[in-house]
Amino acid sequence: MRRSPLIRSRTPRTLPMSSSTTYLLNTLSFSTGCFSIWTQNALKAKLRNNMRQTRLFSKTTKQTPHDADSVNARFLTQAGFVHQEMAGVYSWLPLGLRVLRKVEAIIRDEMDGLGAQEILMPALQPKEPWEKTDRWDTVDILFKIKSQTGKEYALGPTHEEIVTPLVGDFLRSYKDLPITVYQIQTKYRDELRAKSGVLRGREFGMKDLYSFHATQEDLEDFYQKALKAYARVYARCGVQAKVVEASGGDFTEKFSHEFQVITPAGEDKILTTENGTFAQNCEIATLREGDASPENGEPLACVTGVEVGNIFDLGCRFSEVFDVAFSDENGERHIAKMGCYGIGITRLVGTIVEALHDENGMRWPKSVAPYHVHLITINAKDEETLSRIQSAAEDVYAQLEKEGVEVLWDDRDVSPGEKFADADLIGLPLRIVISEKTLKEDSVEWKFRESKENELVKLQDIVENVGTWLAE
Template identity: 30%
Template structure:
């Protein structure tokens, strides 16, 4: 492609709305333009890159025997009512057609795929099946953000596996896991596979493929031993805390206006790890007291697991007062009767701690869990940086990441609800066991941009860069330079190098700046001085290393560099 014929609207300045580096640079480099919140037009460069990404995905899916489908994005409500998701999922775009028939735009396609499965799969002999598509998905997100990171319409590769039993699902799941690793490897991304929270569907199991980047919106805990998990699910051992040997009974002491842990730390000089934080929740309309170490944070996701229900909310100050006869800031578990008390496991075995006295402006010291109050112990805290790995005991790191893909063992949730059954070899009717597996295509591009940029622009991994190289003729008015550029461009085409020839009559500075911006991993620079020696330059964008090569070897040398991987 010649730049004079390409539509690559680069911008010197990023629109003020863009904050994340990937967002700013994809706009500045002319990849995308915003249409509305969470909706972006993919221009030439974005489309080109996304087509390369989808081709990689397609190849790896096909390699595990998956079959590509293409289903409508527009779907009738009936199927979604069958599984209950019509009412349960609040991000569905719903509307009526001219006949007042309920329709929605697909957020994923479990229902539609399962519908096909139940109509067409009748025998174990037809199993296993893996069906996938690369299709638009629509979600009425409360808050779209960060350019292509959280969109209302986006491209997703979603696949669905249908097996006779769990053992079959394990195989389909593992195939996907391996395919996903190959896909993200081939896309040149740094990523981490993390165990993921799998909701309240017992026995389910999932992994997320996470790209470390500051623009991400998920936190994962990572250990040197290979353990990694989303913070929603991650478990850890809290580093041990030295408690004093004191065996004294709880003793009240005045703490005027000391309400927060922070204030109490300043007031008493004790560390927050020596304090018990008391939180009240209303769980299905009944109060539950939750205890945490002062420096720990409650995980509502884990709380839901521990309680076996998601129906809860923090108690109001009035509800808390009714229970403790004290205001927030002085709550504690000692002498509380007739209420369920749930303590984080990090409190087990501790002694001589400090907590609220259930009397305003008063706290208790010498409080020992198990002696001074009884509680059920559960893991309900969010892993903190520095907590110890449950497996290897080494400190965990907390890393900010972007979710690229998710593989999920669904089990029989959809097949059961929709009656997708086949006959097994004994003639018995069995419900299909399903998995579902997603990849966000725009997120691959965003993550690649986040992981491969500097102030001047992008340098995307070769397999997903819109162009593998840009040929920059420094001065198109110089006949020798122009012709050398043309020659390299022609040869690149012959050699199947996907190159952009910058043949614009611009000043060199403009062309270099644009070349730095748009994400090609290499630049071949043709300039007057070197050309007089019969030389041009191969410039690696990521390292900014330039090396001279003979004009006639330029494309060969470029190919070598490209093939070496970048």
């Protein structure tokens, strides 16, 4: 199931169409009726990628949520990305959902690259497999519910109790192995105190990857491949994640590996150095702050991080309980080795905010930003000038849309100051401003979110410049 390298890309995006490509599409559409229908539908779908801010039902607010105990809770709520329904539970609004879907697309790309097959398991889980693994009464964050008939169920915080017997139903021979499956699913944790916005919720998005192997050597080989794929996921999402040695927790007596983004918003304490790769969770560390790193001799520092992923070598912990076995070349029966690998998707979105914000708002990397460009028009008092501004904006909006660039156009009738403040809060990577002043130079004001500097770019050069930037 491995995808061809020819169709994998570092950053999922829509490639600009050249005039020759457009001509080819038009020619094929004219000559092939079925293709014409497909093209029209594709173009309609692409048109929905752009948005005028007057049509965006979620709005920004200047008020800081009274219970916002973290940067991500404050900015995601103020910018209209999420709406809190109760402690630890959020609705994802259009802007936030676009970020979430882009993160998911990056994860899917890397999981497919590992040869894993996507499945979807139920969030509602039976009690019996949890009893079989002795975790029904030992996992304190497990949501337990009763049906009208008195039967007990769990809302899954994890899916080992489902995926293990599921794979066991299809596994027969060593020829079936390895098996790697993943899902993107909503999870539930009965947290005593949900906090830190989307970093620690009672309902959250998660990607689970599970692998089954004939030998320990094969499991360890895949484990390393998964570790590298995870590192690519975080890099593509615009954050640096350290690989941290950690406890196996409830899963295994072996050490596991966590992926930690260093930020004051985190709860975990990590011993590491600024320039090295050595890192240990303080829960298992045998060294202390100030000791020399065994990697490079630099003094170890205790820093705070957010865990955005983890990987575990489960051995036969679950496969033995559910008798997930296979026959080898000689017909002898063996229990499959198992690994599990998780990424907190909603937590990763919150972590990006925590790691990349400034005092004015969020700063989204272009790979996961809800839109690439924030187009802003500054209204003029006289009708003729206003008409010229609107006409220029319509042209820019249409040209960028045609080339597959995702644009949010702030066409609201509000002050320039409010538009600029909201642009900083929302945090799209590139801001393009069209005003009476810029049109006098046949230009737009061009500014990146992470920069304090702006420049004038000629109207005729916008599409090419945006395309060059997106291709970087």
